[in-house]
Amino acid sequence: MTASHYSQPWPAPLATGQLNATLGLPGSKSLTNRELVLSALADEPSVLTGLLMSRDSLLMIDALKALGAEISIAADGKVRVTPATFDRSANIDCGLAGTVMRFVPPISVLSNQDVHFDGDAAARRRPMKTTIDSLRALGVSVTDADLGALPFTVHGTGSVPGGEITIDASSSSQFVSGLLLAAARYETGLIVRHEGEHLPSMPHIEMTIDCLAKRSVKVTRIGDSAWQVLPGPISGGNFAIEPDLSNAGPFLAAAMVAGGSVTIEHWPESTTQVGDEFDGILQQMGATIARSAQGLTITGTGEIHGIDIDLSIGGELTPVIAALAALADSPTVIRGVAHLRGHETDRLAALATEINRIGGIARETSDGLEIDPSENLHGALWRTYEDHRMATAGAIIGLRVPGIEIEDVRVTSKTMPSFPGLWHSMLGTGEIWPEIGAQ
Ligand SMILES: O=C(O)C1=C[C@@H](OP(=O)(O)O)[C@@H](O)[C@H](O)C1
């Protein structure tokens, strides 16, 4: 296959037999973009290994370079970051990356010139009000269209006093993480309190704290939903990025749909990545999982059971669970993920619409999805809504349902440009699909 084949709907390959695959996966998006931000804020250079190279991380690299960081990628894949100078005006393209749009504004205030933020049309629909309000509460002037969304301009003065702010992070944990990542650079540090209905994705906040602590930043949780970061140095050095365990989800699911085994290499023994939760969740849905020095191995029989689950700690796992639920032998209820309406697309609407389009039975609820078994699944165009996880969810269903075509598999380049190639190599089809973006 050539890159030009990506301009057509992508025929999701059917599984024709039991799987027996071992895969190495690219680095974690969430760890990559945190380490890039902290390297740009650090007191000394950093060297990052295992960094994800995808649309979201390249956008982050460009954003940090625009703020004066020097970032070079060596032939061996190691990335060297010399901290940002924050001495220039910049135009930041956030693409559709939540981590860019929520993590970069709180550090852009360290620049003494205007920094303008915009992104894809779909990015302009994502919630940003909490970031904009936070910066204003920190005393920074922000010009926007009063829509609580991109685009906006941050008018930094080069320093921020810091102090204490209360925010509503119900629609994204990234509002908290963005402030915590920047806070050691504010004059008095920062106390961040969340007050609001929900706080999703707590493991992602723990990941932020862990990354800060590994760079000797003094950070403590001071209540159920409050954190304090003291002002102080941020160390550089060498940091290795774990494989992306959320992106492991579709490959783990494949073993359950097709039967057989898939091993994901280098699965960390302990991690803050919420994708580690797939272990327990997929066992409840019928898989057997074993960990060894080689990695994590999932074995499936083709039989999938429904599940009743609150996914508020890991909303990004929802598309994989929903795809499996569409193939399950009993009903599934997914709760606690109302905030998915503000992800790359309204994921609850998108998943329900696409599952129903192919003859499944899915209903949106106020905070999730209900999915029932269906005997009538059939091939059709599976729409992707510019959402990488919609594309991979369709691919999971396409392993069993003939004739599923993924509208635009290029969207997987957001976090995994190698998805089509890895998927075919897992299945042993012999088809070679190049990395997306290598056109
Ligand atoms: O901090 C992060 O790296 C992320 C936090 C989560 O965001 P939400 O809390 O907005 O769901 C997650 O869904 C996203 O994929 C990555």
Ligand SMILES: C=C(OP(=O)(O)O)C(=O)O
């Ligand atoms: C919600 C996601 O991404 P983002 O970092 O853009 O919020 C995701 O990857 O599932």
